[in-house]
Amino acid sequence: MIMLKKYLSIVLFLYAISISFSQEKEINPPYHIKTISFVQNGQNAIPLFQLGDSFQLQFDDLHGTEDNYYYKIMHCDYDWKQSQLSINEYLTGFDNQRIQDYTNSLNALQIYSHYRIPFPNKLTQLKVSGNYVISILNEDQEVVFSRKFIIYEPLVSVPMQVKRARNVKDVEYKHNIDFAVKSNAITFQSPLKNVKVLLMQNGKFNNAISDIKPMYTIGNDLIYKYDSETQFWAGNEYLFFENKNIRAANNSIARIDTEGGLYNCFLYTSNARAKNPYTYWPDINGNFSIKNISAENDEIEADYAWIYFSLSAPSFYQNKDIFITGMFNNYTLTDENKMEYNAKKGIYEKALMIKQGFTNFNYTVADKSGKIDEAIAIDGNFYQTENNYFAIIYYRENNQRYDRVIGKGVATSTDIIN
Known part of the structure; x- marks a missing residue:
């Protein structure tokens, strides 16, 4: 009995440790x-x-x-x-x-x-x-x-450049990020171990690149010039709808009614763009803006509306899950954001309640386990796509107890070079 109690105590202790140190x-x-x-x-x-x-x-x-x-x-x-x-x-x-x-x-x-x-x-x-x-x-x-x-903390400078992929098979579809970390305020201790980087595309966590070590150092400068380790699928420009005037249809909203007591906005059916040539389509990189043109205080006077999305996509996507994502829903892959296939109409459909204004969104493909498959993106991948990229630099000195964030770098693919 005493041995059993000791065993249970050890199990509970280890479980508590695993919980306290698990990833948030x-x-x-x-x-x-x-x-x-x-x-x-x-x-x-x-x-x-x-x-x-x-x-x-x-x-x-x-x-x-x-x-x-x-x-x-x-x-x-x-x-x-x-x-x-x-x-x-x-x-x-x-x-x-x-x-x-x-x-x-x-x-x-x-x-x-x-x-x-x-x-x-x-x-x-x-x-x-x-x-x-x-x-x-x-x-x-x-x-x-x-x-x-x-x-x-702004303790380092991070010069960045977006380049086309070095690999011929990816050159039309991916962006490669070259960057360096330079500082006059910090003399790096063991930079291969103590300096860490997080690369983000348009501020998203779900496809961020981590655990990248400096390729080499020049004095106190850390240089990152990888071919594949720092590559992102380029994607396509975000789609959008705009209902700042919630009662009016426009070039993104086909019709509006108020059945059920709230405004219902029916968007035009989207067509998969992966097989089409790239077309410049200005966006705000997944962001959204709350706006009611008839209000003084958008935070509390902007209304909510049911937004009806519909998508025409090739049949092979029926083995995947398709989600409507953007900053408005934190790019989450939940049942609330998952589209449903309407076999009678031959299209994917979903209605989401969204606050009025200007909203960027895209269609995200994932397998049944929730893993995003950017290689077969519904709207394709094009090196011409305009994306913002962020390099976030972490540093922990020897014997320090936490990871400081000592700087950031920002680059846009509008300045892409070969």
């Missing part, structure tokens, strides 16, 4: 939580901010009952596992605070409560750079949803 993943929100976004200078922003800068996390609750929500912040290492830092080492102030800034919707058919969390605020200020996860909790201290964000 974003928790998707329930149906009634919509339009989660990081906002800086009044614009939706990729969650990458300089230490000390102001930004907000905003979201809507369709219950519209001014429910009480709380926020908790966790500091993570490069691999999104909880860091060794205690709360008072990465926060000034308090954690687990109730969100006090919220307002009910106005002049909207769909009622909702709009919540804002500014950073820094009088109760919470971030002290160090690094990866963070913010969790929103309900009154029962259950996690409603969580989001990743990154805080950096």
Whole structure:
């Protein structure tokens, strides 16, 4: 009996360790939580901010009952596992605070409560750079949803260049990222081990490239000039719909009605573009803008509408899952965003409730396990596609207890070279 108790104690101890050091993943929100976004200078922003800068996390609750929500912040290492830092080492102030800034919707058919969390605020200020996860909790201290964000210090310069792929078979379809890390403020210790990089395309986490070591060093400069390790599928320009005037059809919306009590916007059927020549189509790289042209305060006066998507795609996609994705839903591959095949019409369909404005979206193909297959993207891959790329630089000195983010680099493929 004593041996059994010891065995159970060991098992529970190891389980607790595995939980505490497991990788933090974003928790998707329930149906009634919509339009989660990081906002800086009044614009939706990729969650990458300089230490000390102001930004907000905003979201809507369709219950519209001014429910009480709380926020908790966790500091993570490069691999999104909880860091060794205690709360008072990465926060000034308090954690687990109730969100006090919220307002009910106005002049909207769909009622909702709009919540804002500014950073820094009088109760919470971030002290160090690094990866963070913010969790929103309900009154029962259950996690409603969580989001990743990154805080950096401007201690290095990161010159970047987008190039066409070196491999002939990929030259028409991929972007290759060359970059370097240079600093007068830091003398790197063991850079092959202590310096880490995260490469992101348009700010997405789901296809980011990690664990890239410097190819070589020149003095204190770290050089990254790989052929395949830093390549992204180029994709195609994002599609969009615009319903700033929610009552009017336009060149992206075929018709509108109000059956069911809310506005229903039926988009024109999209055709798969993979086999078509590349066509320049200005986009905002997956972002969205909340706007009601008849309102003074878009945050609470923009309405929600059912957006009816339809897609005509080749039959071989029927063995895959197709999702509608963009920054408006954090590119999540959930049942809520998965399209359904209408055999009678021969098209894929889905209706999503989205806040009015201007919204970029695309169709993402994944297998049944949820792995994204960019090689067979519905809209194809074209080296001419305009994408923004980010290189985020992490550094942990010898004997340091956490991964600092010491800088970022930004490049656009509009400046692509051979």
